[in-house]
Amino acid sequence: AVVLSLAVIATQPRAPYLPSYGVWATWIVGLPYWILGCILASRHSARSRPRATGITMWCWRLGVWAGASMASALLFHANVGYPWTMLVFGIAAFAWLRLEIAWHREHAPWRILEWAGTWSYSIYAMHLPLIEILERHGVARGATIMRQTIFIVAVLAGCYAFFLLVEKPAHWLSRRVS
Secondary structure (H helix, E strand, O other): OHHHHHHHHHHOOOOOOHHHHOHHHHHHHHHHHHHHHHHHHHHOOOOOOOOOOHHHHHHHHHHHHHHHHHHHHHHHHHOOOHHHHHHHHHHHHHHHHHHHHHHHHHOOOOHHHHHHHHHHHHHHHHHHHHHHHHHHOOOOOOOOHHHHHHHHHHHHHHHHHHHHHHHHHHHHHHHHHO
């Protein structure tokens, strides 16, 4: 999967984002990370449990945050796109998520983060359409703190509304049908 991904990345080495390769090739670029996700999902119920302390977990969390920040910095300041940096970051994210899964088998998550996690996919699915709607209705993305705050709050509220109106009922229906 990594060799195939590299072959596709090499066709457009300056591409900034994974979707830059189009519908027919983006899946190949993302295949290594999808396989890692499958490994995590299939081993989620396995008995082997990696051990970590609270300090270790926070080091991993901060390390992943720093890695994501570094990938963004490389994209915006060195013209190194996410297709290249994801090759390293994906492996680090896999290792971190493996520890997180094991950690949360023995430690309850923070309630506020658990609540936010229930609707966080809506942010991924809806932020771009909501941004477009806000811009078309005069809520411009400006440099001022007030505009940015209004923008973020509006997008979060819209994403949460989407979750309540679309995702939550769809989840309920899928559980009923299954």
